[in-house]
Amino acid sequence: MREFDYARADSPRQAVSTHGSNEQAAYLAGGTTLLDLVKIDIMRPEQVVDINRLDLNEIETLDDGRTRIGALVTNTALARHERIQSDYTVLSEALLSGATTQLRNKATTAGNVMQRVRCPYFRDGVSSCNKREPGSGCAAIEGHNRSVHAVLGTSEHCIATHPSDMCVAMAAIGATVTVEGPEGQREIDFLDFHLLPGDAPEREHNLKPGELITHVTLDAPLNNGRSGYLKLRDRASYQFALASSAVIVTLDGDTIVDARVALGGVGTKPWRAHEAEKALKGQQVSESSFQRAAEIAMQGATPYAHNAFKIPLGQQAIVRNLTTLTA
Amino acid sequence: MSDSIIGAGPKRIDGQRKVTGEAPYAADHHPDNMAYGYGVFSTIASGTITGLDLEAARQSPGVIDIFHHNHFPELHRTPSSMAQGNKVEETRLPFEDNRVHYEGQFVALVVADTFDNARAAARKVGVSYQRDDAIANLDQGVKAHGTKPGSGNHERGDAEGNFDGAAHSIDVTYTTPVETHNPMEMHASVASWEGDRLSIFESSQGVVQQRGALSKIFGIPPSHIRVESPFIGSGFGSKLWMWPHAVAASVAARETGRPVQLVVPRPQMFTTTGHRPETRQRMRLATDDNGRLVSLRHESINTTSFTDQYVETCGSVTQSLYSCPNLTVSHETTRVNRGTPTSMRAPGAAPGLFALESAIDEMALAAGVDPLEFRLNNYADRDESQDLDFSSNHIREATEKAAEKFGWHDRNPEVGSMRDGHEIVGYGMAACNWEAIKRECEARVSLRADGTAYVTCATQDIGTGTYTIIAQTVSDITGLGLEKITVRLGDTSYPNGPISGGSWTTATTLPAVAAATREAIKELKGYATSEKGDFADVDNDSDSLVFENGQLTHDGQGVNYVDVLKGQKLASADGHAHTQGADDRYSYRSFGAHFVEVRWDPGISNLRVSRVVSAIDVGRVINSLTARNQVEGAIVMGLGMAHFEATDYDARNGRPVNNNYAEYVVPVHADQPPEVDVILLDYPDLEFNEFGARGIGEIGITGMAAAVANAVYHATGKRIRDLPIFKEKLMENIPAVQSA
Structure with a gap:
């Protein structure tokens, strides 16, 4: 087998110092991305730092109303947590729409944030792929690009979607990522955490070498907010989103006071639709206002040969979600 | 009794x-001193191997030997005769020469002391190619080199002459994509030799045929070969005939003097162990004023490999299901750079009845007749293709019983007329049919x-x-x-x-x-x-x-x-x-009908199958539990065929793109229709055998895709002639894409 060093960390500090600034090192949490990609020879870490022993399994409500989630909280534990279900319904629903029970039992909060793309040209180890081999080109743009390719945030170098459902909900809720690194602790706004592919799709996030996610802290929930996650795909379970929406709204009678909208399955990163939110605020609850917001959300989308349907599908994900939440 | x-x-x-x-599957066997093989597979679909760099792999830990076209014993081909008991689908042996006919073809085999060492070393093998332009799909094949006549053709009367002047007619073309069997258990061989005797554990649907093929390939008597397959994690046809990995494992075991285990990795389950080929089927049907068929032509082309001709006999059912004096069925093939196709559950009939039973629906509507009534008016009472009576045929009862239970007569035939909340409800039906052998x-x-x-x-x-x-x-x-x-x-x-x-x-x-x-x-x-x-x-x-x-x-x-x-x-x-086998006193066939309710939610472009009622006439049922299980499983597989399954190939180079369980979409539990009602008519066919049983494995999948497509038409007014019925085929307002 391909050999690598394995170390088990007992504290974040120790994990970070073991990892160091080695670009060929990787943190191991649930393993549902890392181990899969190692097995198919796409990721080849020389040093694996197992962080599963770290004490990062808590979900806590902070004094300011925010909710702090430890990096190792599993997707199952997070989805089933009472406060998450009641105050962050959209997050619980997003988590439960993803993967399978078995995977959710293993997958962690930080690992979900860090998951890699499903683009088959990235995973085949052969085709041109700027993520895997910077500068080699993007086989997906002119290739088969129906299911796991984006229409928003794409560049001429990469069009892979970010596959997470959880992150779409977090993008809508608003969150902060706490990281521990060689230079100490810092916080990154969740919306700045994932990067657009631009001309450097191999850079997927804002972590510096060796930095470890220790927590994700959700913004306090909107007062009287209603929220939900709607995921559209071919089959009813165990498929990445073709289009999905995470929506949070607060109403005053039939007037939309506040709205948060984020999209999955259509963007190269968890996609917050700020302009659509602005278009909703102050509007009456109506199909036409939802439709207008949905069109704004998908403005500027670039269709590719097989995924143009994601533009109307993304709009539908928004309109139906809003319709259900405001009914 | x-x-x-x-x-x-x-x-x-x-x-x-x-x-x-406790049940042992092929790769559960670990004879003493067993070594592991891992394949190196071609990363181009067409061309020639110009060089192999084996240095790094040879020095990799645990490596015992590396086989390839310059290091492989001379073997013989099997004549590939089912009657002789030595059939294979892909007759070319692995490592026969330096040609690459499809992506995912064996180009080398590393044998090492552990699975991980074999896999790690296999990834260090460097292969250089001279790449030729690949023929990536059916259209490219027909354009590049046309078609070759296939087998199973049939002609009676004058179909062409009775088409033009007919009262009602349709001329439509259907296509079906490549589908891949994807059994849970991957193909696997564990081979060992003792002197000139070969013993092999295989995940096989046909141990006797594999023994015969190995006997021909190694030039040793069948009595020197033992093939065992006590349990298999299903096959759906992909394990009927031996594939190249079993030959590679057997050679590796002989040459290294150790038992060798070789498992085909999931991505190569899409390339080197068969698939249901792509088809294009032109259907021309015509009726008289009374809605009786007067002309029926079913012309099918399917893809095959460059090494072998596999004919998907899409018209096999068309010859005898309906009464029609003027009928033509023809099959042709075109070569593409894919592995050799093979039988997949209800070969011929599954794609063939998608076309036929969709076309019957279209014909019925064109003639202004209810699709159920049209079928009852046109079902054949005897096998007109063979001029024989059916041994036992209860298709009318099956159709009427299922229609009754389903509530077909409550259907409002107007397209899009049946609504339930956000959803538009559609009803569709199709006959199903399979030969009894x-x-x-x-x-x-x-x-x-x-x-x-x-x-x-x-x-x-x-x-x-x-x-x-x-x-x-x-x-x-x-x-x-x-x-x-x-x-x-x-x-x-x-x-x-x-x-x-x-x-x-x-x-x-x-x-x-x-x-x-x-x-x-x-x-x-x-x-x-x-x-x-x-x-x-x-x-x-x-x-x-x-x-x-x-x-x-x-x-x-x-x-x-x-x-x-x-x-x-x-x-x-x-x-x-x-x-002995069956006699030829009768035409022996099984019959049935599917009724399907679909729900299309246009607001979120979601299609689901909500209800299925199927009545099946397969003769006597031997075990009511396992029989029902076969039909229910086939119905679900048919749903997958209808709106999920397709192996996608990159049109530029023939590369299979969605070669894994996540992106090759088959139905999961959540896609099971809330109601599946299987009626087994259970009329013993004592002309066929003393038990009156005709067999039940395949008939359930036949016609399912058409029943879904017909229901989709009823719900949406969209006639989908190209499987699978992806949502985008039913959506409106999809922006046009400018090709770059």
Whole structure:
């Protein structure tokens, strides 16, 4: 087998110092991305730092109303947590729409944030792929690009979607990522955490070498907010989103006071639709206002040969979600 | 025997071994000193290997040997004859030369001491190619080099002459994509040699054919080869015929002098172990004023490989399902750079009935007739293609019964007229049909002195319940309880049995097992009536000497058969039988009809199948539990065919793109329709065999995709002629894409 060093960390500090600034090192949490990609020879870490022993399994409500989630909280534990279900319904629903029970039992909060793309040209180890081999080109743009390719945030170098459902909900809720690194602790706004592919799709996030996610802290929930996650795909379970929406709204009678909208399955990163939110605020609850917001959300989308349907599908994900939440 | 165990629903006798993990599958076998093979697979679809860099791989830990086209013993090809018992689908041997005919073809095989070492070394093998332009799909194949005539063609009357002037006609073309079998258990071989004798554990639906093929390939007698496949994690046709990995494993074991295990990785399950080929089918139908078919043409083209011609006989059912005096069925193939296709559950009929039963729906609407009534008006009452009566045909009853239970007559025929909340409800139906086949078969049954029976036959149980129905057969004749009957299958050291395919295992094996059981009883009677026996005075052919419930009785005097054997210190009374295939007095076929309710939610572009009622006429049902399971499973597989499944190939280079379980979409539990109602008519077909059973594995998938497509049309007004029915084919307002 391909050999690598394995170390088990007992504290974040120790994990970070073991990892160091080695670009060929990787943190191991649930393993549902890392181990899969190692097995198919796409990721080849020389040093694996197992962080599963770290004490990062808590979900806590902070004094300011925010909710702090430890990096190792599993997707199952997070989805089933009472406060998450009641105050962050959209997050619980997003988590439960993803993967399978078995995977959710293993997958962690930080690992979900860090998951890699499903683009088959990235995973085949052969085709041109700027993520895997910077500068080699993007086989997906002119290739088969129906299911796991984006229409928003794409560049001429990469069009892979970010596959997470959880992150779409977090993008809508608003969150902060706490990281521990060689230079100490810092916080990154969740919306700045994932990067657009631009001309450097191999850079997927804002972590510096060796930095470890220790927590994700959700913004306090909107007062009287209603929220939900709607995921559209071919089959009813165990498929990445073709289009999905995470929506949070607060109403005053039939007037939309506040709205948060984020999209999955259509963007190269968890996609917050700020302009659509602005278009909703102050509007009456109506199909036409939802439709207008949905069109704004998908403005500027670039269709590719097989995924143009994601533009109307993304709009539908928004309109139906809003319709259900405001009914 | 009104309370016969034939037709009852006992649970699978092998079920406990399977769910406890005790049942051994091919790769569970680990002979002493076993080494592991791992393939290096081509990363181009067409071209020539110009160089192999093996240095790094050779120096990789644990590597024993690396095989490739310059390091592989000279073997022979098998003539690939099913009748001779040596059929394979891909006749080219692995490593035969430096040509690459498809992506995912074996170009080298690394053998190492562990699986991980073999895989790591395989990834260090460097291969250079001279790349040729790949033919990536059916359209490219037809454009590049046209088509070649196939087999299974049929012509009667004058279809062309009766088309133009007909009252109503349609001329439409349907396409179906490549589908990949994707059984859970990946193909695997564990091969070992002792001198010039080869023993191989294989995940196989046909151990006897594999033995024959290996015999031809290695030039050794079949008696020197043992192929075992006691359990398989399904196959759906992909494991009917041996694929190159088994030859590679056998060679590696012989050359290294160690047993070798070789498992085909999931991505190569899409390339080097067969698939259902892509088809394009032109349907031209015409009726008279009364909606009676006067002309029917079904012209099919399917893709095949550059190495072999595989014909998907899409028109096989079309010849005989409907009455039509003027009919043409033709099959052609075109070569593409993919591996050789093979049978996948209901080969020919599954894609063929998608086209035929969609076209019948279109024809009925064009003629202004309800699709149900149209079928009842046009179903054939005899097989017009062979000029034979059907042995037993209850398709009208099946159609009417299912229609009644489904509520077809409450359907508002107007498109899009039936609504329920956000959803538009559509009703669709289709006939289903499959040939009934019976082959020759041998079996051996021992009635043993310990009070048990022991049955052997070199057929397989591919998860369908063959072990159980064979035990039921022996139980039915001997009166022994199922727990006293041991059935052993999937081993070429047993009497020759059939491949597990074509829905013919039941009709083929049961008569042989029954005959062997009777032979064993006859032998037992011989012992009992011998000088030393309990019935020394009785003629052993006497009708008054009866075997019932484990007892031999004569004139009210009963002796347990165990005592007969023990009294003479005998281990067993044995019977061997060799039964023959079907005769040609009748056309033997199975029939049925599917009724499907779909729900299309245009607001979120979601299509789901919410209800299925299917009535199936397959003759006598042997095991009501496993039979229902077969049909329900086939219905679900048919749903997958209808709106999920397609192996996507990159049109630029022929690369299979979605070669994994996440992106090759098959139905999951959440896609099961809330209501699936299977009606088994259960009319014994005693012209076919003594049990009246015709086989049930494939018929359930035939027609399903058309029933869904017809329901989709009823809901949406969109006629989808290209599978699968992805949501974007039903959506509006999809922006146009400017090609770059």
